[in-house]
Structure formats: structure tokens, C-alpha cells
Amino acid sequence: xKKITWxxxxxxxxxxxxxxxxxxxxxxxxxxxxxxxxxxxxxxxVGLLPGTSKYLKSGRPNQYFFNRIKAAIxxxxxxxxxxxxxSGDNSNxxxxxxxxxxxxxxxxxxxxxxxxxxxxxFRTYDSVVRINKIFGQANFTVISQEFHNRRAIYIANxxxxxxxxxxxxxxxxxxxxxxxxREKFSRVKVFIDLWTGKEPKFLGEKIEIK
Numbered sequence: 001x002k003k004i005t006w007x008x009x010x011x012x013x014x015x016x017x018x019x020x021x022x023x024x025x026x027x028x029x030x031x032x033x034x035x036x037x038x039x040x041x042x043x044x045x046v047g048l049l050p051g052t053s054k055y056l057k058s059g060r061p062n063q064y065f066f067n068r069i070k071a072a073i074x075x076x077x078x079x080x081x082x083x084x085x086x087s088g089d090n091s092n093x094x095x096x097x098x099x100x101x102x103x104x105x106x107x108x109x110x111x112x113x114x115x116x117x118x119x120x121x122f123r124t125y126d127s128v129v130r131i132n133k134i135f136g137q138a139n140f141t142v143i144s145q146e147f148h149n150r151r152a153i154y155i156a157n158x159x160x161x162x163x164x165x166x167x168x169x170x171x172x173x174x175x176x177x178x179x180x181x182r183e184k185f186s187r188v189k190v191f192i193d194l195w196t197g198k199e200p201k202f203l204g205e206k207i208e209i210k
Contacts (some may be wrong), residue, residue, distance in 0.1 A: 006194060012118055018166035024189065025160065026151060027150060029154060030153045033157075033166065034164070038080060038110060038162075041080055042077070042080075043080050044141040045140075046131070046135070047076070047083070047084045048128070048140050049086055049087070049143045050139075050142070050143075051086060051089060051098055052068070054101075063169075063175065064145060064171060064179070066104070069108060070108075071143050071166055072084055073110060073160070082114065084143075086101045087121030088097045090157070091120040095119075096119075098175075099117070100126075115207060116135065118134065120200065125155055125200070126202075128142075128155045128156050129159060129199070134204060135206075137161075138162060142204055148183070149166070149167060150165065151183070152165065152184060
């Protein structure tokens with residue numbers, strides 16, 4: 001019994017330490033790469049807009065989704081980006097993050113020819129790698145909530161790319177609890193992916209942003 005207790009305790013300490021170290025490294029290394037003020041963020045030709053669901057399982061609007069759309073429109077209107085690559089999940093016919101986001105961007109006044117869709121952005125890691133390998137961008141602006149931007153920027157910086165982030169408005173602590181908890185483990189996964197040289201689930205033909 002003591003041996004089992006010791007194993008579980010050691011495992012818990014290892015997980016806690018991994019989460020702490022991963023979080024500390026990502027936060028520390030991205031402090032100078034995230035922006036809240038549209039007037040202060042440098043220009044990049046392309047913005048990367050990570051996908052998320054338009055509605056929650058309850059049927060209510062997903063504020064992560066709509067806040068990212070708002071931020072992307074603000075960044076485009078301020079002439080801090082010229083094009084937007086929407087990268088998200090399109091794993092089945094009834095769920096299409098890129099199309100949902102594209103429709104909202106167009107409603108917000110973004111010209112359709114300024115929007116490119118990446119249907120294989122199943123994870124943040126895939127989206128970051130694919131914007132370089134598929135869309136040919138080595139410098140870009142990630143448009144998402146701050147916690148998400150920092151993870152994406154860290155991945156970019158450690159795969160030979162250069163990214164900055166424009167922070168969309170976050171959601172309150174109650175509604176964002178599950179997402180923030182999941183983020184802790186996602187940050188640990190970043191280091192595993194980088195260490196193993198993980199490749200995106202899909203690559204494919206290159207797409208030129210003209």
C-alpha cells in the first residue's frame with residue numbers, strides 16, 4: 001500500500017512540476033511579443049486566426065469565437081495586417097470552424113479575397129507549422145486570447161518562425177475555467193511536440209497568399 005501511495009505521490013509531483021515549468025517558460029519568453037493596444041502592435045502582412053466553435057454545447061454563443069473575430073477586424077481596419085488565415089477544425093460535415101469564422105469576418109467588413117482558409121488546423125501546433133509550410137509565412141500575427149497567443153508564439157519561435165500576438169478579449173473566470181485548466185496541460189504538450197519533432201496531421205499543397 002505504501003509503495004502504491006509513493007508512486008501516486010511521485011506522479012502527482014512530476015505532473016505539477018511539469019505544468020509549472022512549462023507555464024513559466026512560455027510566459028517568460030513571450031512577455032515582449034503580446035499586444036493589447038492596436039496602435040502599438042507592429043505590422044505583419046498576415047494574421048493567423050485560430051479557429052474555435054461558434055456555439056457552446058449549451059447552444060449559447062462562444063465568446064472566445066466572437067472576441068477573436070472582433071480582434072481580427074480591429075487589427076485589419078487599423079492596417080496592421082493585410083490578410084487573415086483562418087486555421088481550424090473541419091473534421092466532419094457538420095462542424096467547420098474556418099467557414100464559420102470566414103462568414104463572421106465578411107459580416108464585419110473584411111473582403112473575402114483577404115481571407116484564406118486552413119481546414120487542417122486541428123491543433124494550435126498544426127496551425128503554426130502549416131502557416132509556414134503551406135502558406136509560406138515566417139512572420140505573422142496570432143489573433144486569439146492572450147493565453148493562447150503565448151503558446152502559439154512559443155511554438156513559432158521554437159520552430160524557426162517569428163510571431164507576435166494581438167490579444168482578443170478573454171472571457172470571465174467562471175466561463176473560462178475548463179479552457180484555462182486544459183491550457184495548463186496543452187502547454188506541457190508543446191514541449192513534448194517540440195522535443196519529438198512533431199509534424200502536423202496533414203500538410204499538402206502550398207497556397208500562395210497573393
